[in-house]
Amino acid sequence: MNQHPDFLLNKINGPKDLKKLNLDQMNQLAKEIRTLILEKDAAEGGHLGPDLGIVEATIAYHYVFDAPKDKIIWDVSHQTYPHKMLTGRALAWLDPDHYQDVTPYSNPDESPYDYYAVGHTSTSISLATGMAKARDLMGKHENIMALIGDGSMTGGMAYEGLNNAAIEKHNLVVVVNDNQMSIDKNVGGLVTALKKLRDSNGETKENPFTAMGFDYRYVADGNNIKDMIDAFKAVKDVDHPILLHINTLKGKGYQPAIDNEEAHHWVMPFDLKTDKPTSPAPEGPTANSVALDEVIKHINSGENIMAINAAIPGVFGLDKIKNEYPDHYTDVGIAEQESVGFAAGAAKEGATPVLFENSTFLQRAFDQLSHDVAANDLPVVMMVAGGGISGTSKTHLGIFDQVMISNLPNWIYLAPTTLNEEKAMMEWAIKQRKHPVAIKMPTKAVPEGKQVEANYDEIKYQVKKGKDVAILALGDFYSLGEKVADKLGATLVNPVSANILDMNTLDQLAADHEVIVTFEDNSLDGGFGEKVASYLGAKTKVLNFGQKRVYTDQIPLEQIYKDNHLTVDQIVEDIKNVL
Template identity: 50%
Template sequence: MSVLEKIDSPADLKKVSNQELEELASEIRTAVLHKVSNIGGHVGPNLGVTELTIALHKVFNSPIDKFIWDVSHQTYPHKILTGRKNGFTDGHFHDITPYTSQRESEHDFFTVGHTSTSIANALGYAKARDLTNDKGNIVAVIGDGSLSGGLAMEALNNAGDFKGNLIILVNDNQMSIAENHGGLYRNLAELRATNGQAENNFFKTFGLDYKYLENGNDIESLIHLFEEVKDIDHPIVLHIHTEKGRGYQPALENKEAFHWHMPFDLETGQSKVIDSGKSYSSVMLDYMDKKVSEGLPLVAINAAIPGIFGLKQFAAKYPDRYIDAGIAEQFTITFGGAMAAAGARPIIFHNSTFVQRAYDQFWHDLAINEEPAIVIVKGGVISGSDETHQGSSAMTWISNIPNIKYLAPTSEEEFISILDWALEQHEEPVVIQMPEHGLESRPTVLTDYSTPSYQMTKSGEKVALLALGGLYSHGEKVAKVLAENGINATLINPLFINDLDQAFLENLVENHQVIATIEDGILDGGFGQKVASFLGKYDVKVLNFGAKREFNDSVPVTELYNRYHLTPELMVADILSLLK
């Protein structure tokens, strides 16, 4: 019997001899790699914390002692040791969530998929423990680039005033999603180089106690450290140096690519998903290359996710024109907006599921000051991801901020046309929803996007389809099915997410009974509802197709499309029922 087979709970781990723990670490890594190679997932972060997680559960008593994980994309070993190892076997990969979930296990306390939250969460738990005379250690596990996030800084500042038990475990693997950036990480490097003895100590400036462990993948050393600080009566930082991707050579050789990876061949590390070649990201890279060569003071800015846009290629060619701010979405908006106000031409890149962290900066800095920065938002789709990584809300909240031009191109030509206009104008911030569902080519005639101007691509009667952005091709499919039912529908490319072409809509009312909007996001407060609100005074029926306002946890897209009536057949059925 393997060591892992003996363990169904942390209590079982207590019975395992210290001599067996190295074998257990190897077995956990095998289980993690089996899962992520088959369905994709976070590879390097989980491999790097295996020994650390074993030592935590060996020394502490979960769930009385509480481990509060940052990002929680480094919790696969924790899940394996807390009764969820079946989720790493064939046929059961999707039985557990990819992140911590208090609804899944008594050993988890938060549903967390974004960064820099653990110290604040742990501090809240520690304060509540003391107020209610409860017991137990509170351990915040932060790292993998999360430490430089603004919320982590705020929490460290407040932890400096706390008087009770709080253990802040800094998993220093010298990486974020990509490489780390910023002065904080130079101090961490100095601390590593001096075995934690450097006079300049970032953590001590907050009034926090501090200990350093160089070999953070040595179980015996970890156990000794944790036993030393268990039940401590004040906040302490344990700075632990680990190796991201440990135990799997491809993950060690390419730490960024194996932070999160699509399904891959375990033997070679090669992806099982074939790159389709040209994409909107590659179009963007070619465009920026051209503009820099023309002398434009263009700068690309992102928050630790260069791989999503292929920005490393741009950075290699123009290192002085590329800024990775680390996991600091708020900073990129305020910083990039200020650059635009000062005459530079920044393009700020964000994933839809992360950009929500910068809501206040969009509103208070970018919009109020009308700073002419360009923000590219990718991943704004109804997706089958887990509930912490839903990208379907960005269109709703961005589109309701004043002074922002929010545009949804449907093709490569429109994308470039909008970029040309956005870079030439200096009056307002421009947000561009990068199209999904594949690169498309479609002629465009519009060159000025300062005022809304919808494009009618097919003239018809009775039914008008306003298909926004990446779902324009969906509108084409609906029009085709309607034609098979004897209805020649009008098809429209709205382009403008938050500005209505009111004259165009008023003209539609004259010879259409049903106007249907189609969008790849949440309906409440979105594009379709804006159209419906405007048309409320007219004698026309409006149907809005999009997502409900709800958290979806790893629901397949096909199921969501059926739930939301976003398949062409269901959409046509709804339209026909209104016509009757």
């Protein structure tokens, strides 16, 4: 049911309707949009601060430009809720029954006003530059704009895009949305450069953008609709590359999001009256707390250990290390390539780097994982979070980390089934100085488990004997393996590693069982199960369970499990069919 039938937004079916409004009505529209963002995020969770801060600029853009002929490419696209409301999708905020109608990122399957499925950072300028060049080639003349945040400007690809955008012969506008924040506080020399521009109202001679050849413009209040309309009118149809620098307030309209920007970048469902999450935090140790405790233990013992992350300390709870042990902590900005290269350099110099990476963002650093770390066989330790099958956007899937890491030489990828196993794996990985080691952090609630000896010099599977069927259940899927093994009286195996096989145990399992079954919370192609099947060859029948090589997009997790035969009943039936 539409909760706000009196809202002006109900009359906006697209930008043509927006163009009929006067300035007072547009300011009213901005208030409505903020109300709806807060209501939906409180109920469902989602990006909050980025969307609250971009409202006026979005209204002004669609008032001035002629989308979808004129094109705007949103970097990351985690700030597109206002854009979606103004381009025919407002019902997904007005009516709770329709909250699931749209995805949280730009999506061309959803609307002609979206041009890419984008959820990772620093790509917008490159995409826009390619579009502008193709437009020129085809003799067209539409406006092309990339909107990128100052946080995303810490990613190297942004500079690769700027380098080429600066020599575009015709229209191309890069809007730098400067709210002085990334997900966490912004880092690096860019902070200094942008501050000099803001402090001088865009007049400083130390301007990196004019040095590159851009026509530079500055808007001191990017949350003023009239100022933004004037700025956009001034750059519309201009026949050369322009950089428009706008100063905005992240979280505008909701004081808690202004006071604590990091915690309100993305939120779980919360109570609008108290700003408290509606789901309680887990009690007791977690995968994160175990990892932090292990790093802090080694810092306190005087070791040259450093925690490294790429702009997402909140994902891991790294603020404790950042605040209490600043010499042992580095945030490189939204630059996964830099984080892995940085870790390689630290390892070469003799320090012990512990990289904290999110599975979905790690793919951005594949070359560094291979070329800089693996080819040099450097003892980097990497904790990988969020690796597993999920119901998220197709831009944020965590099902490719095993495929990437496990198939590179020298990397050892370990997958704990308990918190104590995670601790033991970290202890061993930090002490050994032979190879790069990655650890797949549990994403599900796993037991603390019994104490484990910290020795993985040789991978040895842990076997609980049953009969007929041997189930190798990797990492997070060990609990699924327990349920299936219980129903079948099967042998249950913890394989410990996603890519190093215990061949002696596999040979024995093949000799003693009719069928070998593998479970992995990951993409099947290039994964653990295929390695087992390839090794065993014609020795015995092997069944692999995991996710098919497809992009799912906001599909409920239960449905994905069903589609991939990952429910207990489906697995049991499939196994019985081959016995």
